[in-house]
Amino acid sequence: MTASTTTGPARGQFSSETSSSGQWVRQGNRFTDRITRDSTSAPGEGPDEHGRWPVEAGRYRLVVCLACPWAHRSLIVRGLLGLQDAISLAVVDPIRDERGWRFTLDPDGRDPVLGIAYLSEAYLFTDPDYEGRVTVPCIVDTVTGRVVTNDYPQITLDLSTEWVDHHRPGADGQVPDLWPAGERDEMQPLIDEIYADVNNGVYRCGFATSQEAYDEAFDRLFARLDVLEARLADRRFLMGDEPREVDVRLFTTLVRFDAAYHGHFKCNRSKLTEMPNLWRYARELYRRPGWGETVDFDHIKRHYYATHEQINPTRIVPKGPDTSVWLAD
Numbered sequence: 261m262t263a264s265t266t267t268g269p270a271r272g273q274f275s276s277e278t279s280s281s282g283q284w285v286r287q288g289n290r291f292t293d294r295i296t297r298d299s300t301s302a303p304g305e306g307p308d309e310h311g312r313w314p315v316e317a318g319r320y321r322l323v324v325c326l327a328c329p330w331a332h333r334s335l336i337v338r339g340l341l342g343l344q345d346a347i348s349l350a351v352v353d354p355i356r357d358e359r360g361w362r363f364t365l366d367p368d369g370r371d372p373v374l375g376i377a378y379l380s381e382a383y384l385f386t387d388p389d390y391e392g393r394v395t396v397p398c399i400v401d402t403v404t405g406r407v408v409t410n411d412y413p414q415i416t417l418d419l420s421t422e423w424v425d426h427h428r429p430g431a432d433g434q435v436p437d438l439w440p441a442g443e444r445d446e447m448q449p450l451i452d453e454i455y456a457d458v459n460n461g462v463y464r465c466g467f468a469t470s471q472e473a474y475d476e477a478f479d480r481l482f483a484r485l486d487v488l489e490a491r492l493a494d495r496r497f498l499m500g501d502e503p504r505e506v507d508v509r510l511f512t513t514l515v516r517f518d519a520a521y522h523g524h525f526k527c528n529r530s531k532l533t534e535m536p537n538l539w540r541y542a543r544e545l546y547r548r549p550g551w552g553e554t555v556d557f558d559h560i561k562r563h564y565y566a567t568h569e570q571i572n573p574t575r576i577v578p579k580g581p582d583t584s585v586w587l588a589d
C-alpha cells in the first residue's frame with residue numbers, strides 16, 4: 261500500500277496549487293502584457309488597447325532571483341543579446357519572508373530604482389486584488405511602477421524578437437539568434453516537452469503530496485531526460501551547433517539539478533554528472549561567455565533548501581555537492 265492510500269495527500273507546499281490527488285499544478289501568470297515594437301503607445305505612455313507597451317531603452321526593470329530557473333532564463337537571454345544597457349536589473353534576496361521577495365541585497369533594503377522593499381508592493385500597486393504568489397521574473401515599468409509582465413515564457417521570446425533595435429554584441433561578442441524563424445516549428449514541441457517533464461517536472465516531483473503523484477512525475481522526468489540524453493549523442497546543442505532558446509530553458513534546470521533537485525526535490529534516479537551527454541552539454545554551456553557567470557550556486561542552494569519549509573523544515577542547507585566539477589578539466 262502506498263503512502264497516499266494510507267494517509268491521503270498531505271497539505272501542499274502551496275495548497276491552492278495542489279490537486280486532490282496530490283499533484284502540483286502551477287498557477288497561471290497574472291500579468292501578460294507585452295512590450296512590443298508594434299505598440300501604438302507613444303514613449304512614456306502605458307499600454308495600448310491590446311496590452312502592448314512601447315519598446316524603450318532605459319524604461320523597464322527586470323526583477324529576478326538568481327536562484328529561480330524561470331528568472332534565470334531572462335538573465336541569460338538579456339546578457340547574450342547585449343540588452344544590459346536597455347533593460348536594467350533588480351536582484352532579490354534568495355530567501356523570502358512571509359511577505360515574499362525582498363530587496364534586502366540593496367542599500368536600505370529598497371530597490372534603488374523602484375523604491376520598494378518588497379516585490380509584492382509592485383504587484384499590489386498594479387492589481388490591489390491580487391492574491392496569488394508574487395513571482396519572479398517580472399518586468400516592472402519604472403515610469404508608472406506597474407508590473408508589465410510575469411509571463412516568463414513570453415519574456416525571453418520578446419527579448420529576442422521585439423528588442424532587436426537594442427541588441428548589441430552580448431557576452432559572446434556577437435548577437436546570437438536564439439529564436440530563428442526557420443527552427444521554431446521544431447523547437448516549440450521540444451520546449452513544451454521539456455517544460456512539462458523537466459522544467460516543471462522537477463517541481464512536480466518536489467511538491468507532490470502523494471506517492472502516486474511523485475512516482476508519476478519522477479518517471480516522466482527521467483524518461484524525458486533519457487530522450488534528451490539520446491538526442492545529444494550526436495548533437496552539440498539541442499538544435500545543432502549553436503545554442504538556442506530551448507537550450508537556455510533546459511540549461512537552467514540542469515544547472516540546478518545536482519545542487520538542488522536531486523536531494524531537495526527527490527529527483528534522485530541519476531545525478532546530472534551521471535548522464536554523460538547531458539553533463540557534457542550542460543558543462544559546455546556553463547563554460548561559454550554569458551552562461552556560467554549567471555549561475556549563483558549559493559543563492560540556488562539557500563533558496564531551495566531554506567524556503568520550502570514543508571519539504572525541509574530544518575532549513576539546513578547541505579554542504580555538497582562540489583560545484584568545482586563544472587569548471588574542472
Ligand SMILES: N[C@@H](CCC(=O)N[C@@H](CS)C(=O)NCC(=O)O)C(=O)O
Pocket residue numbers: 286287288289325327328329330360393394395396397410412
Ligand atoms: N510565474 C510562474 C513561474 C515563476 C515562479 O514560480 N517563480 C518562483 C521562483 S522559482 C517564485 O517567484 N515563487 C514565489 C512564491 O512561490 O511565492 C508561477 O507563477 O509559477
